[in-house]
Amino acid sequence: MHGLVFVTWEKYLTERFGSDLLNEYRHAIGEGIGETPLTSRVYSDELLLAGVGAASRLTRQTPDTLLHEYGRYFMLNGLISRLCAYLLNDIHSARDLLLAMSKAHEQMAYADEQVTPPLFGYAAMPNEPNGLYLTYDSPRKLCPLLIGAIEGSAERYGEQAQVFEQTCMREGAPTCTFAIRFMRPSSPSRQTGALGGGLSQPSQVAWQSERWEAQRRLADAVYAILPDADGVTLSEAQRRLRATFHDLDEAARPFIVLEAINQLRHAGWVASSANEAGDALGSRRYWRAPRADGEKSAF
Ligand code: HEM
Structure with a gap:
């Protein structure tokens, strides 16, 4: 199961039951310091099912109650809004x-x-x-x-x-x-939550959509310069971006390019070497994943 599920599951446990419970939970499932889950990795299904069992014993909630609450939390928390923006923001x-x-x-x-x-x-x-x-x-x-x-x-x-x-x-x-x-309730008490959920003023909505447009332009540019196989590192991706899109200021900032890569990864459009032995951020490679719809490229 994708690491995003493990990361948001632990976030849910912390926000719902507190950090002491999370520490007990980590102890119960044998998760040592430095072994906290990462969104870039894939873990076994058994680990999740064992984690739900352990959390159920510690919180005295049934596994199904926890899974139900977690499913709702998954769709509403800020990390999903950020990492899954490529999937969420045009809907x-x-x-x-x-x-x-x-x-x-x-x-x-x-x-x-x-x-x-x-x-x-x-x-x-x-x-x-x-x-x-x-x-x-x-x-x-x-x-x-x-x-x-x-x-x-x-x-x-x-x-x-x-x-x-x-x-x-x-x-x-x-x-x-x-x-x-x-x-949809008839009284318009809420503005659209499409860009992150929750209550938003019209000016905030306009600001969020402008920000998203800029992020999407960058993500589209990143997708365009990635190879279909073998992959390039973050610094090579930056070099390609600068060479291809001369006026793309964001290309100068590795953190922002990495965010765009991560958004594409969480849409399943970009693959990485994160699960290979010896993975480290500096040498991690990224390439375009094959498309489920059979198309060669979106751009
Ligand atoms: C209506 C919205 C969604 C529904 C109903 C939904 C439902 C589910 C369910 C039921 C699972 C559990 C896996 C299983 O049953 O085998 C799952 C897994 C997952 N979902 Fe969603 N999901 C939704 C939106 C999203 C979004 C927006 C993302 C953003 C990236 C996402 C990412 C994932 C990932 C990464 C997994 C783990 C896949 C795996 O490793 O097998 N989901 N989803």
Whole structure:
């Protein structure tokens, strides 16, 4: 399972139960100092399931309660808004986000073959433009996490979601199926949460979208200069950016270029050598991942 899940899981435990609990949790799962999870790595599914079991014992909450809460937290926390900006920022409703997630999760596996993301299928709900039937298939059977993520997506856009699980893999069904209805409250008490969730003033929304446009221009430029195989280091990527896009001021700042690479990585568009033995940030290589839709390049 992708490191982003492990990092946000520990963030959730800390914010929900406090740092003492997190320390007990790390002790319980044998996670030493310096072994905290990284978003750039992939870890075993067993580690996550053992972690949920340990957290359940320590917090006296059922595993499903924790997974549900965590799914909601996943969609609303700032790290996801930042790292998954490439996936999130051009989408303006929970239903559209859910519809985009099948391809988006599939693409993640093209960036890293150790990632085995969930499979989603969709069907329209007759006479219900805001409704949707969803099927979910994953060997991990994390349907409470999925329900939390759908509710969190709705909250992200100032909406509400009603989610009914109709069949469940845990009860022997081949897939979980859901009937989902999204509702937007009639009073416009919230502005769009598309760029990070939460309440935003119109001036803030305008500022956020300008900022995102600049970030996206940089990410598009980075994608354009990356090779399709072998990969280049961060400093070589910077050199290529400067040589190709002469007026791109951001190219001079490694941290900002790295942020753009990370956004592309979390959309599954860029692969890296982060999981190879001896990995270090300075020598880590990046290249374009194959595209799930078969296209050669987006630009
Ligand atoms: C409507 C929105 C979303 C839903 C319903 C959803 C659902 C899920 C579920 C249920 C899983 C658990 C894996 C499993 O069941 O096997 C998962 C994994 C994951 N999701 Fe999402 N997700 C959503 C949005 C996102 C976004 C915006 C990102 C941003 C990058 C993301 C990144 C991931 C990653 C990296 C994994 C781990 C994949 C793996 O290692 O197998 N998801 N998602």
